[in-house]
Amino acid sequence: MAADPESSGGPPPLRRRAAPCVLLLRHPPHFTLIDRPLPDGFRFLKPWESPLPFDDFLASDDVRSAEAILTSQGVPVTADMLRRLPAVRLVLTTSAGLNHIDLAECRRRGVAVAGAGEVYSEEVADLAIGLLIDVLRKVSAGDRYVRRGSWSGEGEFALGSKLGGKRAGVVGLGRIGLEVAKRLEAFGCTVSYNSRKKKPYVLYPFYSDVRELATNCDVLVICCGLNEQTHHMINREVLLALGKEGVIVNIGRGSIIDEKEMVQLLVQGELGGAGLDVFENEPKVPEELLALDNVVLSPHTAVFTTESLSELCNLVVGNLEAFFSDKPLLSPVLDE
Amino acid sequence: MDASSPQNDGVLLLPEVLLLRPSALALPFTAGLGAHFRLLDPLDSPEPARSFLSSRCRAVRALLCLFSPALPVKAETLDLLPSLELVVVSSAGLEHVDLPYCRRRGIAVTNASAAFCEDGADYAVGLLIDVMRRVSHGDRFVRAGSWPVQGELPLGFKLGGKRVGIVGLGSIGSETAKRLASFGCNIAYYSRKERLHVPYTYYANVHDLAANSNILVLCCALTEDTRHIINKDVMSALGNEGIIINVGRGALVDEKELVQRLVRGEIGGAGLDVFEHEPKVPDELFVMDKVVLSPHRAVFTPESLEGVQELIIGNLKAFFSNEPLRSLVQYE
Numbered sequence: 001m002a003a004d005p006e007s008s009g010g011p012p013p014l015r016r017r018a019a020p021c022v023l024l025l026r027h028p029p030h031f032t033l034i035d036r037p038l039p040d041g042f043r044f045l046k047p048w049e050s051p052l053p054f055d056d057f058l059a060s061d062d063v064r065s066a067e068a069i070l071t072s073q074g075v076p077v078t079a080d081m082l083r084r085l086p087a088v089r090l091v092l093t094t095s096a097g098l099n100h101i102d103l104a105e106c107r108r109r110g111v112a113v114a115g116a117g118e119v120y121s122e123e124v125a126d127l128a129i130g131l132l133i134d135v136l137r138k139v140s141a142g143d144r145y146v147r148r149g150s151w152s153g154e155g156e157f158a159l160g161s162k163l164g165g166k167r168a169g170v171v172g173l174g175r176i177g178l179e180v181a182k183r184l185e186a187f188g189c190t191v192s193y194n195s196r197k198k199k200p201y202v203l204y205p206f207y208s209d210v211r212e213l214a215t216n217c218d219v220l221v222i223c224c225g226l227n228e229q230t231h232h233m234i235n236r237e238v239l240l241a242l243g244k245e246g247v248i249v250n251i252g253r254g255s256i257i258d259e260k261e262m263v264q265l266l267v268q269g270e271l272g273g274a275g276l277d278v279f280e281n282e283p284k285v286p287e288e289l290l291a292l293d294n295v296v297l298s299p300h301t302a303v304f305t306t307e308s309l310s311e312l313c314n315l316v317v318g319n320l321e322a323f324f325s326d327k328p329l330l331s332p333v334l335d336e
Numbered sequence: 337m338d339a340s341s342p343q344n345d346g347v348l349l350l351p352e353v354l355l356l357r358p359s360a361l362a363l364p365f366t367a368g369l370g371a372h373f374r375l376l377d378p379l380d381s382p383e384p385a386r387s388f389l390s391s392r393c394r395a396v397r398a399l400l401c402l403f404s405p406a407l408p409v410k411a412e413t414l415d416l417l418p419s420l421e422l423v424v425v426s427s428a429g430l431e432h433v434d435l436p437y438c439r440r441r442g443i444a445v446t447n448a449s450a451a452f453c454e455d456g457a458d459y460a461v462g463l464l465i466d467v468m469r470r471v472s473h474g475d476r477f478v479r480a481g482s483w484p485v486q487g488e489l490p491l492g493f494k495l496g497g498k499r500v501g502i503v504g505l506g507s508i509g510s511e512t513a514k515r516l517a518s519f520g521c522n523i524a525y526y527s528r529k530e531r532l533h534v535p536y537t538y539y540a541n542v543h544d545l546a547a548n549s550n551i552l553v554l555c556c557a558l559t560e561d562t563r564h565i566i567n568k569d570v571m572s573a574l575g576n577e578g579i580i581i582n583v584g585r586g587a588l589v590d591e592k593e594l595v596q597r598l599v600r601g602e603i604g605g606a607g608l609d610v611f612e613h614e615p616k617v618p619d620e621l622f623v624m625d626k627v628v629l630s631p632h633r634a635v636f637t638p639e640s641l642e643g644v645q646e647l648i649i650g651n652l653k654a655f656f657s658n659e660p661l662r663s664l665v666q667y668e
Contacts (some may be wrong), residue, residue: 033491122496126519130465137455138635139462139630140472147622151615157631162639186518187458269438283483290479293427298471298479299489305469307494 172224504556
């Protein structure tokens with residue numbers, strides 16, 4: 001049983017104070033997909049269960065007492081929302097990406113932010129490589145060819161291209177980028193990278209300009225986050241620099257690439273191929289891509305394995321319990 | 337002047353090489369080969385093959401075996417070639433060559449697996465990621481317009497931490513193991529003999545390998561011993577969640593049994609580049625999302641084909657110059 005809080009001198013154990021209120025902007029699919037209930041010890045406020053429109057819901061006394069917000073990829077935490085919920089001290093997201101959170105406002109208000117940390121890094125890297133092999137070696141295209149009964153032993157289906165010896169450019173060398181680079185090396189690719197800043201202990205050649213990186217690469221793998229600087233960073237010039245035989249893989253966010261330009265270049269044969277797990281207006285995928293054999297399309301699944309979801313749920317619960325016990329967050333988002 | 341080529345009336349005679357090839361094959365290599373060697377091709381002659389060999393090939397010292405030749409590289413052919421010293425094989429596998437016969441006669445054999453092994457390994461890993469992370473399934477899902485309408489794909493599975501059993505640790509198997517290690521997989525293998533200095537766990541039989549693996553990757557040659565090596569017992573040992581990737585030969589697997597288990601949910605999934613009666617693929621597989629089907633191309637890229645040509649020419653040139661062969665098969 002819990003000791004008398006006065007005598008132990010520590011903060012009250014979770015059970016002894018009123019359950020902290022957490023505003024849940026969307027029921028996290030990460031929990032439902034693996035049949036995991038939300039953790040006990042917290043009061044989750046669910047806008048979709050209220051008859052009130054969202055604005056009125058936020059204004060209600062109940063919700064104004066929320067001390068934390070739990071959100072998911074694509075569900076924004078805006079400056080306005082933070083202003084209207086002055087008791088919020090923590091924003092927690094189930095995603096690795098942070099582009100849906102107004103980080104500047106959080107910083108101004110001293111609101112802590114925590115995300116998925118490194119829970120997904122290996123899985124996302126695995127999918128990036130899977131997409132790359134698929135595009136270069138035409139795995140899905142081959143599967144389509146066999147399934148429609150076209151395989152007759154006469155070899156009309158064009159061969160793919162070898163991975164080994166290809167020059168690969170990793171855009172964004174965070175944990176995911178590093179895991180991607182490690183795998184690329186095992187396949188005999190040479191790795192260079194572009195990042196906001198050169199990384200001090202990394203031996204891969206650094207390019208400060210992403211277009212220059214593309215000029216010197218056969219393959220680009222987009223592993224960075226989406227923010228003001230990276231929005232449409234992969235534009236027409238970069239894609240043209242990558243070239244007719246060039247392949248782009250995107251497991252970051254759709255808007256890092258100027259999608260309209262990319263589609264046009266793919267259709268015109270100015271870009272060799274693409275492996276895409278993310279799109280500017282998901283789940284909408286540009287129709288022109290559906291007719292192309294040199295693209296592989298993935299419905300934003302990079303993080304969705306049973307193993308990573310399980311770890312993610314543990315992390316969410318762990319972060320909530322830590323925060324409300326005045327302990328350090330497990331996966332705080334640090335300012336760089 | 338090339339010391340190996342005899343001169344005759346000032347005309348440089350290229351060394352003779354007997355070419356054994358499949359009848360239907362459009363030859364990607366002959367242009368390159370013709371510059372260095374004089375090719376004798378029984379399929380190009382109106383003479384019946386045996387007669388061609390006995391009358392024209394008695395002095396032939398080298399033979400090039402392209403893929404699955406119409407004339408097998410076995411006793412009935414080799415008995416007609418008394419001067420033969422070298423067999424150059426273009427494929428990764430050696431199943432159409434009678435190796436014991438060659439050994440008895442002191443005929444050297446070279447293979448081409450070094451030219452193919454990286455591409456073969458890349459593809460094997462690609463198939464595995466595809467099965468585990470539903471890449472082709474997802475692509476199909478998006479192309480069918482299902483993403484907005486039907487929500488999500490079923491979850492995939494992480495590669496890291498999975499136990500991968502490699503069947504056959506030759507060049508393709510070794511390259512596959514190296515790649516999967518970078519994904520955090522635990523690698524074990526079965527091979528005819530244990531390999532020393534290899535950091536992977538060895539199992540002396542495939543059944544035990546399967547019992548201790550989540551995934552089997554088939555990278556071995558097809559021989560009498562390995563035919564249906566992945567049988568009912570091995571599949572049971574692998575278990576209901578097990579995954580099989582085959583970039584070897586279709587007949588390594590009891591295909592009928594595999595299909596039945598896939599239908600009944602007694603095996604987790606499969607990535608198949610080869611089939612017992614290709615290009616015929618069992619109908620049941622066409623409607624399954626947990627299989628990835630591939631038209632026998634794991635080792636083939638323009639780069640590997642160029643590599644094979646280079647290796648063939650390299651071996652033949654070395655032979656005719658009395659230099660060490662580049663990819664000599666060591667008899668066990």
